[in-house]
Amino acid sequence: MNGYIMKNNQLTLLKGLPMPLGVTKHLDGMNFAISIPNEDECILKLFHKKTGVMAASFLLTSEYKTGNVFSCMLSELMVKENPDLKGLIHLFDKTDAYTYIYEINGKEFADPYAKLIYGRETYGEVNLQQQTYGQVNSQRQTYGQGVYREGSKRQENFLRGNHGENLKLNHKLCSSLLPEDYPWEGDKPLYIPYSQLIIYKLHLRGFTKHPSSKVKNPGTFQGLTEKIPYLKELGINCIQLMPIYEFNENIWEKGIGGQKIKLNYWGYSEDNFYFAPKSSYAANPVQADIELKSMISKLHQEKIEVILEMYFPYGTNHILILDCLKYWVMEYHIDGFHLIGESIPRTTIAMEPLLNKTKLFATCWDKEQIYNKGFVPDFKNLAEYNDGYSVDIKGFLRGDESKVSSFASRFKYNPDKFGVINYITSNDGFTLMDLYSYDVKHNEANGENNRDGLDYNYSWNCGKEGETNNRSILNLRRKQIRNAFTILLLSQGTPLILAGDEFGNSQLGNNNAYCQDNEISWINWDDLNNNKDIFEFVKSLISIRKCHPILHMEYPLKSMDYISSGYPDLSYHGTKAWYPDYSFYSRMLGIMLAGQYAKVNSWENDINFYITYEVACIN
Amino acid sequence: MKWHVLIDTTGDKVVEDLELIPLSSQNKYEVKDRSIAVLIGK
Numbered sequence: 216m217n218g219y220i221m222k223n224n225q226l227t228l229l230k231g232l233p234m235p236l237g238v239t240k241h242l243d244g245m246n247f248a249i250s251i252p253n254e255d256e257c258i259l260k261l262f263h264k265k266t267g268v269m270a271a272s273f274l275l276t277s278e279y280k281t282g283n284v285f286s287c288m289l290s291e292l293m294v295k296e297n298p299d300l301k302g303l304i305h306l307f308d309k310t311d312a313y314t315y316i317y318e319i320n321g322k323e324f325a326d327p328y329a330k331l332i333y334g335r336e337t338y339g340e341v342n343l344q345q346q347t348y349g350q351v352n353s354q355r356q357t358y359g360q361g362v363y364r365e366g367s368k369r370q371e372n373f374l375r376g377n378h379g380e381n382l383k384l385n386h387k388l389c390s391s392l393l394p395e396d397y398p399w400e401g402d403k404p405l406y407i408p409y410s411q412l413i414i415y416k417l418h419l420r421g422f423t424k425h426p427s428s429k430v431k432n433p434g435t436f437q438g439l440t441e442k443i444p445y446l447k448e449l450g451i452n453c454i455q456l457m458p459i460y461e462f463n464e465n466i467w468e469k470g471i472g473g474q475k476i477k478l479n480y481w482g483y484s485e486d487n488f489y490f491a492p493k494s495s496y497a498a499n500p501v502q503a504d505i506e507l508k509s510m511i512s513k514l515h516q517e518k519i520e521v522i523l524e525m526y527f528p529y530g531t532n533h534i535l536i537l538d539c540l541k542y543w544v545m546e547y548h549i550d551g552f553h554l555i556g557e558s559i560p561r562t563t564i565a566m567e568p569l570l571n572k573t574k575l576f577a578t579c580w581d582k583e584q585i586y587n588k589g590f591v592p593d594f595k596n597l598a599e600y601n602d603g604y605s606v607d608i609k610g611f612l613r614g615d616e617s618k619v620s621s622f623a624s625r626f627k628y629n630p631d632k633f634g635v636i637n638y639i640t641s642n643d644g645f646t647l648m649d650l651y652s653y654d655v656k657h658n659e660a661n662g663e664n665n666r667d668g669l670d671y672n673y674s675w676n677c678g679k680e681g682e683t684n685n686r687s688i689l690n691l692r693r694k695q696i697r698n699a700f701t702i703l704l705l706s707q708g709t710p711l712i713l714a715g716d717e718f719g720n721s722q723l724g725n726n727n728a729y730c731q732d733n734e735i736s737w738i739n740w741d742d743l744n745n746n747k748d749i750f751e752f753v754k755s756l757i758s759i760r761k762c763h764p765i766l767h768m769e770y771p772l773k774s775m776d777y778i779s780s781g782y783p784d785l786s787y788h789g790t791k792a793w794y795p796d797y798s799f800y801s802r803m804l805g806i807m808l809a810g811q812y813a814k815v816n817s818w819e820n821d822i823n824f825y826i827t828y829e830v831a832c833i834n
Numbered sequence: 835m836k837w838h839v840l841i842d843t844t845g846d847k848v849v850e851d852l853e854l855i856p857l858s859s860q861n862k863y864e865v866k867d868r869s870i871a872v873l874i875g876k
Contacts, residue, residue, distance in 0.1 A: 614868070690845070694868060697843040701870045759840070759872075803865075810876075823875040825837065829865040 229293075230279050231286035236538065237328030237490065238315070238392050244290035245306060245392065249317060249326055252283040258318040259287065261303060262389065264333070270302030270313060306392075314389040325488065327535065329390030330546075332461045332491045336500035338420070338434075339732065341465050341476055390491075394504040394546065402512050402548055405520050406572060407452055409595055409634030409709045410769040413757060414522065415451040416641065417714035418481065418736070419459050419496050425737035432498035436506040440513055449717060449750075450757035453520040455553060457642065458482030459507070460525070460539075461491040464732075477662075480732045481642060483526040483555065489539040492547075511548055520550035522574060527556035536560065541569050550574055553600060565597055576600035576636055591631055598634030598709065605639050608702055609650065609673035612695065614830045619804050620797040622702075622828070623787055626806060629707035629771045638711035639699050643669065645726045647716040650674045651695040652681060657724030660735060668727030681724060693719075697752055698830070704756040705766055705826060714738060717753040719746035765813035765821040772812070782823070784812040802831035841872040 231246040232239075239246045251257055260272040275285045294303045305312050314333055316323050325332060423430045423438030430438040439454075446454065463486035466477045482493075497503035511521050523543060527536050536559060543549040551574025554561065561577050564570060565585045572594050578601045586592065607625050611618040628635055640647050645656075654676045658668045677691040696719065703710045714720075715738040722728050728736040743750060760766050765784075772785040787795035788805035795804055806828070810821035844866045865871045 691868070694843055694845060697845070698868065698870050701841060701843055701872065705872070756841075823835065825873040825875060827865045827871045827873075829867060829869055831867060 228273055228275075228279070229288045229290065231288035233281040233284035233286045235328075236284065236535075237326060237330065238390075240310075240393060241288070244288050244293070246286065246288050247315070248284055248286040249328070250282075250284050251317075251319060254319050255280075257285055260316050260318060260323070261306075262314045262316070263302070264312055264314045264391070268302075271300055310392045311395060314391055316387065316389045323387060325388040326390045327488065328490055328538070329461075329488050330394050330490050331391035331501075331504055332388060332488050332494060333391065333501070334388040335461060335463070336494050338495035339464060339478060390488075397505060397508040397512075399508070399512060399548065402515050404548065404550055404572065405515060405518060406594065407518075407520055407550075408769060409574075409598060410629075410764075410767045411761075412453050412520070412634075412709045413451045413704075413760070414453045414455050414636065414709060414711040415446065415449070415714055416455040416457070416638070416711055417738075418457045418642065419493075420732070421480075421737045422714055423738075424732075425734065425739050427740035428738070429740070435496055435498045436492075436503070436510040437498045440510045443513055443517055443519070446519060447517055449754055450761065451712065452518055453522060453550070454514065455522040455524065455711065457524050458484070458487075458526060459493050459496055459523060461488035461493050462486065478730045478732050480736060481729045483729075485528045487526075489525070489535065490542055508547060515548065520574070521548075522551040522553060522576070523549055524553045524555060527554070527559050529556065529558045531556065531558070533560045533563065537564060537567060540564065540573075541567070544570065544573055551596075552576065570596075572596055574598065574634075580633065582632065586632055595632065595634050597632075598636050599630075600636040602641075604628075604635075604637040604706075604708075605641070605644075606673065608639055608699070611828075612698055612702070612830055613673055613675050614802055615673070617799050619795070619801045623795065623797070623804060623806075626702075626706050627772055627774075627785060629768060631770050635708040636711050637703060637706050637708045638713070639703055640713040640716055641711075642713070643727060643729075645672055645674055645724075646713065646720050646722050647696050647699055648692070648719040648721045649724055649726070650699075651677050651692040652721065653724040654680055655724075656726040657681075658727050660725060661727060661730055668725075672726060693746075693749065696749055700753050700756055701826075702828070704753075704760050705824075707766075707768055707772065710760075712753070715742070718743040718750045762815075763810075763813070763821050763824070764815060765808045765810050765824060768813060772808075778811060780809060780811040782807065782809040782811070784809050803827070803829045835875045837873045837875040839871060840874045842866075842869065843871070844869045 231248060233248050236248045236250060247259055249257070256274060256276045258272055258274055261270045262268065263270050273287060275287055279285050279287055289303070289306065291307045294300045294306055316325055419436070419439060420434040423442060424434035426433070428438065430441040432438045458481070462479070462482045462484035464479045464482065464484070466479045467474050468477050492503040492507045494500040494503045497506040499506065514521055525540070540552055553576040554564070559577070562581050562584050564575060565580060574596055576598045579599060580597050585597070604625050607618065607621040611622040640650060645653065650672065651674070653674055656665065656668045656670070656672065658665050661667050677695065678688040679685060683689065719742050720738050722735050725731065725735050774783050774785050776783045786793065786807045788807065789796035789803070806826045808824040810823045813821040815821050
């Protein structure tokens, strides 16, 4: 390729590669590709990042279209030889010095495949001039009429580039070209099996935003990095991050008196740039990619995996979903994803070869379609992630009727082909301390008259709603927390701990803190000192789980004595040995795990465990 | 088989080196209300 063709003293851009979408670097130059249906032309504009001055703009007509993809290739040779393109002279050696944006019919928008986004550096800041491709393409004027800044009109000199001083980039969402190369220094995926995994779910901002976290850069990737020694001490080996891609945290709500803005703190947004890390989660927002990579690298050095939550609302392009998952694995060394959304192509994702060793969590999987009958994958990378365990265990712990049988099933459930993620608490619901401090939700701070959030929580305030000085109630709450952790960490399957539960973090009864970027949702690290006993208890349980393979088997226990040891690998018992009571009013169960079925090392069997669960109030 | 109490979530003092036979009807470890006990045996 020559990079460009000169015709009648005019510069003609070379048509680029329609795949992959976004910006990619090639030997011949920089390739731009974007999917825009129902349009005959679009304009690619490049800006100097520092000054915001336009460096060049290019009209892409239907000649540059393959299917619905516009593409062009900016070659180094073309830029060097053409004086009209002098503004792009550093495009190939200082890639991060430029940003770009597209324009259709006078409306500008950032590339949905942007690897880094500029314009959302300040968390919670509202900018009426920002718009996404979806808003432009669907003609939805989300931010009201007349807020678009008119782009430049079609000009004759597009093909020569344009670096006029009057064309400045102001207050818009734009994309950087490519993330900088990062010195990973041999960083490799950890591939920790589900049987050995202990997951810790956290909100990146809320984890260290509270002053009590005492980190140098609260609420950022660097803040979390500073907490790695704490995570190591606790003993977890995987963190699951609520959305850290570039989501729009500002939601426009229609209400009486017009529209108003509400915060989407959790990040399950419909306005996302899935390829870009959230810039306001970085201490230096223009280096979000580097800070995130540094955090992941340091977590990997400490043998801690990183799972990302990815929310894809109904209608998200399936190709984009696949592309972005692969991108995060290749560019950021992400170990897995929790896929959230109703219309995700789960089977396609599961069968994508590049993701075959990446952990993938989803509500359910089409097992028959993914694996042929009888086939057991050499690396279990798929896992079920739903609230079944949580509902049954919370009911059992509260002493609800008819829960012993479902508890016994949940304790044992550990499919051979799939992982199963067990959790009791999550972001949508009470924290563990609140589960035993409140009978009902207290979401008044959300501004929805307490109508939002789950109404049925399987919670129990242990005798008094909310704060109390009653020692017996406080002791009972602590015991219920210890009970919950004991069940969670001794169940087969993979446990997931909600950050802060290990030291009694409270959201003051708010079970739906999606819009609370404040002390309600931020983790209060002072509780670590106040509830040191809970932390030490959880730490011990994690250590016990790790030391004893019979507590976290890779494959399902069979409830049979298939090695003639005198005991089955798993057995259930009631007040009378070998006779579990699954009747309606039963509230106790004994479970025995025989250590002969698990090897601690090549010459030593594990020990036997007998666990008795009594969830009734006998006195 | 000798059994020892590893965890008792009542938070009461853990009984160390207690010989128990949890699978027999005699000499069972008494679990208090709303509690979980973890016994280990060799």
